[in-house]
Amino acid sequence: MSETKDYSKKSFIVVGTHGDEDVERATMAFACAGASSALGIKTKVFLTGSGVKLVQKGFAEKLKSVEGMAPVKQMIDAFVKSGGKVQVCIPCLESRGIDKKAFIEGVEFINLMDFAAEAADADRVFTC
Numbered sequence: 446m447s448e449t450k451d452y453s454k455k456s457f458i459v460v461g462t463h464g465d466e467d468v469e470r471a472t473m474a475f476a477c478a479g480a481s482s483a484l485g486i487k488t489k490v491f492l493t494g495s496g497v498k499l500v501q502k503g504f505a506e507k508l509k510s511v512e513g514m515a516p517v518k519q520m521i522d523a524f525v526k527s528g529g530k531v532q533v534c535i536p537c538l539e540s541r542g543i544d545k546k547a548f549i550e551g552v553e554f555i556n557l558m559d560f561a562a563e564a565a566d567a568d569r570v571f572t573c
Contacts, residue, residue, distance in 0.1 A: 456487040458564055460572040464495035465508060471499055472511045474573035475520035482529045489567075490524065491560055493534040500531055501547050525551055534560070 459481070461474030474490060481488040498504050505518035514520075525531060532553045538545070545554055555563075564570045 450484075452484045452486045456567045456569075457481045457489075458567045458570045459488065459490045460570065461490055461492045461496035461499065462494040462572060464498040464504075466495055468508050468517070469511050470573050471496065471508070472514055472517045472520065475499075475517055475524055476514060477571060477573065478529055479520055479524050479527070482524060482527050486568075488524075489530040489532055489563070491532045491534065491555075491563075493537050497533050497537045497541065497543065500533065500549050500552050501543065502549055521549075525549075532560070 457478075459474050459478045461471060463470040463474070465471070474492075474496065478488050478490045492499060499517065500521065505516075505521055508517055510516040515523075521531070530553060531551065532555045533548065535554050535556050538548075538554070
C-alpha cells in the first residue's frame with residue numbers, strides 16, 4: 446500500500462488566461478486548481494486576460510461544457526467552497542471596463558506587484 450503524502454505546506458497558483466474564446470483552457474484552469482486543492486495544497490487561481498470574465502456573475506453558466514468534464518461553473522463553485530482562493534487582475538478588469546461589483550462573492554482583486562510577490566513565494570505556478 447502506498448503512503449499518503451502531506452501536501453498541506455505546499456502552495457500552488459494556477460494562472461487562468463482564457464475565457465469564452467477557449468473554454469477548454471478556461472475549464473482546465475479550474476480542473477487543475479480543484480485537483481491541487483483536493484490534495485490539500487494551498488491553491489489560488491489568478492485570472493488574467495479574458496480569464497477574468499469567468500468569475501463575473503452569470504458568465505460561467507453560459508459556457509458550454511467540455512466533453513468529459515464538469516461544467517466550469519460547477520468547478521469554480523466547488524473550488525471556492527473547498528477554500529480555494531480566486532484572484533482577479535485589476536488592470537485586466539479595468540481594461541475591459543468591468544466593475545468590481547460584477548464579480549461573484551469572494552473574489553480578491555490584486556495588482557501585478559501583489560501577484561509577483563505571491564508567485565515568488567509559491568511552490569509552483571502553472572498557466573492555462
